Amino acid sequence: VATLVLTMMIMATTVPSRFARSQNTGVQKSSGRKQVSFICRASWNSTNVTVDKVKQAEGGRMVVEVDGKRVLLAVVDDQVYAVSNKCSHLGLPLVGKTKMMQGQVKDKCIVCPAHGTAFRLDNGQVEGAWCPSFPDLPLVGKMTPEKPLETYESRVGDADVIEVNV
Numbered sequence: 001v002a003t004l005v006l007t008m009m010i011m012a013t014t015v016p017s018r019f020a021r022s023q024n025t026g027v028q029k030s031s032g033r034k035q036v037s038f039i040c041r042a043s044w045n046s047t048n049v050t051v052d053k054v055k056q057a058e059g060g061r062m063v064v065e066v067d068g069k070r071v072l073l074a075v076v077d078d079q080v081y082a083v084s085n086k087c088s089h090l091g092l093p094l095v096g097k098t099k100m101m102q103g104q105v106k107d108k109c110i111v112c113p114a115h116g117t118a119f120r121l122d123n124g125q126v127e128g129a130w131c132p133s134f135p136d137l138p139l140v141g142k143m144t145p146e147k148p149l150e151t152y153e154s155r156v157g158d159a160d161v162i163e164v165n166v
Contacts, residue, residue: 044155044163051075051160061105063095067166071152074105074121081121082164084150087112088119089131089143110149124149 047064054062054075061074063085070085072094085094092114094103103110109118109127116133117126130146153165 044157044165046157047071047073047162047164049073049162051080051156051162054080054162059095059102059105061095061103061110063093066152066164069166071164071166072103072110073154073162073164074110076105076108076121080154080156080162082152082154082162083110083119083121083124084152086150087114087117088124088147088149089115089117094119119149122151124151 045066047066049062049064054060054073060076061072063070063072065071070093072083072085074081074083083094086092087094089112092112093101094110094112096102096113101113103113105111105121106118107127108122109120111118114133115131116129117131118128119125120127125148126146155163157163
């Protein structure tokens with residue numbers, strides 16, 4: 001779910017001075033009226049997948065599509081994690097359709113099958129070496145600096161269905 005922008009038109013002639021002084025509050029003057037913009041996160045999205053279904057899946061992880069994004073769900077020690085299924089190095093899937101592209105969950109990390117980087121499931125940070133399967137050579141090596149994996153908030157809703165805040 002994209003960021004939801006709520007805009008309120010304030011019809012009164014006065015706005016507290018603490019809003020008017022700050023340049024970062026979103027207060028704008030327009031034809032005598034003052035406009036205040038608020039940015040909020042939208043609601044949680046159901047994955048239509050239960051915790052048990054993820055636990056029973058190969059490797060305790062599975063990929064679902066949530067709001068147009070491929071999200072990798074993993075359950076480790078009864079904790080549910082949701083991360084991008086796209087590696088931050090080259091954008092390859094962490095869990096793909098072929099046997100060769102099956103990232104493994106190990107020590108609360110997802111390990112990229114293409115280059116061996118381990119990403120922490122809780123915060124997406126790189127654990128250990130960046131691209132250990134790639135040589136460190138100009139033009140053909142690691143190519144990009146270390147980048148964390150995108151993570152999403154997750155929770156268990158009604159009937160043990162996993163919800164993700166994408």
